Amino acid sequence: MITDILTAVAVVAAVGIICAVLLALASHFMSVKSDERVGSIRECLPGANCGACGYTGCDSYAKAIVEEGAKTNLCVPGATAVAEKVAAILGVEADAVESRTAFVHCNGHNGAAEEKAIYEGIKSCKSECLIYGGSKACIYACVGCGDCASVCPKNAICVEDGVARINKKLCIGCGLCVKTCPKGIISLIPTDAKAIVICSNKEKGAVVRKECTNGCIACKKCEKTCPSDAIHVENDLAVIDYGKCISCGKCAEVCPVGCILFPKEK
Amino acid sequence: MDTFRNLIIILMSSVLVNNYVLSRFLGICPFLGVSKKLDQATGMGVSVIFVMLVATAATWPIQHFVLDELGLGYMQTIVFILVIAALVQFIEIVLKKYIPSLHASLGVYLPLITTNCAVLGVTINNITDGYNFIESLVSSLGAGLGFLLAMVLFSGVRSRIENCDAPECFKGLPVTLIAASIVSLAFFGFAGVVDGLFA
Structure with missing residues (x-):
């Protein structure tokens, strides 16, 4: 009985030790030197893996900065603070993070856009769009119910003459309206x-x-x-x-x- | 000739009839996790084929020359997990050193496979089914190919689901799971096909 247990323990321990020694030797003899700046840059990044920088995640962005010379100002959530830290590690001048503002790509205000019906339902873009894509003839047109205005944290959006307009000075470029617009006609563009x-x-x-x-x-x-x-x-x-x-x-x-x-x- | 026919039957049955993902429901987490895009699904599938073959080549001798000799067949699961995990880690180190391009393409998936139940399932099933060494390797190759097939098929299904207008409460994982179950049902149509092929 006791010998059975002991053999089992001994065998598993032996297998474990053999594996451990093998791995230790492998990592010693076959280690690849990696640039330590990659690690320290990775620590500066927020770790949200949001992909706003255009790379698959914070790890690959950190790698791209060191190895491919990617720009240091691509991290949107981290903004200028992160860009400065990253630039300090690399010893280069920090570039400002490109600021972006939202814009409604429609000028079909009342009078310009043809009406195909009159909508008298709930005042919400989402529900109006469900009925033949809204009251305007153009299915890409802003229906002007202001779903975007209601989600804007800065009250930067108001509906003028049937079309949503964004106040560039108030917009912080959070992109909530972009996600909310059922027509998908709001996009983030460079502020300048x-x-x-x-x-x-x-x-x-x-x-x-x-x-x-x-x-x-x-x-x-x-x-x-x-x-x-x-x-x-x-x-x-x-x-x-x-x-x-x-x-x-x-x-x-x-x-x-x-x-x-x-x-x-x- | 008979052995060759036998090997083909083992291969086909582990690809189609006993598909590890769709009929035995092993390896579901990479199946749902990495099947969003075709290229990722293919990368994962190829990595799994590779790891399954290597794991089988390592575990079959251990089972027959170490565990069975000492009467420790019941320690199979623990020893296999240990060996497969160490092996995958070892392969990763070797690839990183000598074939960096392959490491870059497989690198993301290898650690995921370390604890993949499909890999462990294949190695254990090879023992319980009483396959010899060659048969085990063929069966692992089939299991890997079946995994790749399931991943590729399902990534196509998923790209269609992404664009469809599902009810709010079904969006995301629920509708994916339903689609997976329908694909799995479709694979049950293969049961009996293999016996008929070589009858």
């Missing part, structure tokens, strides 16, 4: 972005014409005019790549329907 496409309609030009006077008709004039190849018509809608945009404002000048916003210098 000048040219903004203020339409989300992905229909062909002729259809857009019937639905709204302010809609993008995909004429591609902006695409041809742009000197820096930053604006492209994708799925019959102009889209600006802010990595390339030089804020020259030429696209806004040539747009025949005025769906590109470009505030003039004051």
Whole structure:
């Protein structure tokens, strides 16, 4: 009886010890030196693994900073504080975190957008959108019930003339409205972005014409005019790549329907 | 010829009929966890095939030359867990040193597999089914291929589910589990196919 127990214990212990020795030897002889900065940068990062930096998680972002020279200011939750710490470890100058604000890509205010029905239900974008995509003819249009305004923690959104508008000065770029909008027409854009496409309609030009006077008709004039190849018509809608945009404002000048916003210098 | 036929039957039955995920319900956590995207599902599947083969190659001799000799068959589970965990760790160290590219692609999945019940299940089933060494390896290969097949099929199903408008209370895991059970039912259609193939 006792010998049975002892053999069992001895065998398992022996297997364990053999494995342990093997692993210890392996990790000693085959260890790969890793850059210690990766570890210390990883400790600075928030560890939320949110992916806002464009990498799969905090681990791979830390690795990318050291090995691929990724920018130090990509962590959105950590903001400037983290960017500074990371830059200190690397011994480089800290870049400010690019601040972003939300923008409603629709200019179908009452008068511009055709109505296809009158909605008299609960005042909520979500419920209005359930009925044939809302009262406006354009299914990409802001229905203007203000679901986004009710979730905004800074009261930066109000509905003007049937379309939600965001006060850039109050917006903190949290993105709650982006998630709430049932039409998906709110997006986060760089705060210093000048040219903004203020339409989300992905229909062909002729259809857009019937639905709204302010809609993008995909004429591609902006695409041809742009000197820096930053604006492209994708799925019959102009889209600006802010990595390339030089804020020259030429696209806004040539747009025949005025769906590109470009505030003039004051 | 007979041995070859026997091996094919073992392979096909562990891929289709006794699929470890969909018929024996082992290894469900990676099945649900890493099946969101096709490339991740494939990576996990390939890693599992690899680990299953290596684990079988290591545990079969231990069972027959150590445990059975000493009459310690009942210690099977504990010893196998110990050996598989150490083995996977060892493979990871070796890969990191000599094949960094493979380590980069398998690296995320290897630690997940360490405690995967499908791997332990395969090694133990090989013993209980009384397979010899070659048969065990073939059966592990089949189990791994079956796992890969299930992962790839289900990642396709899941990408369809992501886009569908499920009721609020079903969104996320519930609807995924229902879909998994339907895929599993579909696999029960294979029962009896293998015997018929070589009759």
